Each structure stands twice: as C-alpha cells, then as structure tokens.
Amino acid sequence: MAAGKNKKSAVIAVCNKLLKQVYGCVKNGTLYQDDYVKKIA
Numbered sequence: 001m002a003a004g005k006n007k008k009s010a011v012i013a014v015c016n017k018l019l020k021q022v023y024g025c026v027k028n029g030t031l032y033q034d035d036y037v038k039k040i041a
Contacts (some may be wrong), residue, residue, distance in 0.1 A: 005013075025032055
C-alpha cells in the first residue's frame with residue numbers, strides 16, 4: 001500500500017507471493033527454508 005496501490009491489490013499481491021512459495025515447496029517435496037538462497041548459474 002506504500003507504493004500507492006489500494007488495499008485489495010496489496011492483499012492479492014501478498015497472497016500471490018505466498019501461493020508461489022507454497023507451490024514450489026509442494027512441487028519439490030521440501031519444507032520451507034527461511035534461509036534459502038536461490039543459486040544463479
């Protein structure tokens with residue numbers, strides 16, 4: 001909301017981000033790792 005978006009857009013953006021994280025964990029069969037760093041080739 002600090003970027004000028006309305007509340008509903010901000011909530012949907014957060015939900016989308018969390019959904020992508022959950023999908024990645026389920027797809028790979030791993031638990032969520034708070035200190036995970038993505039390796040860039």
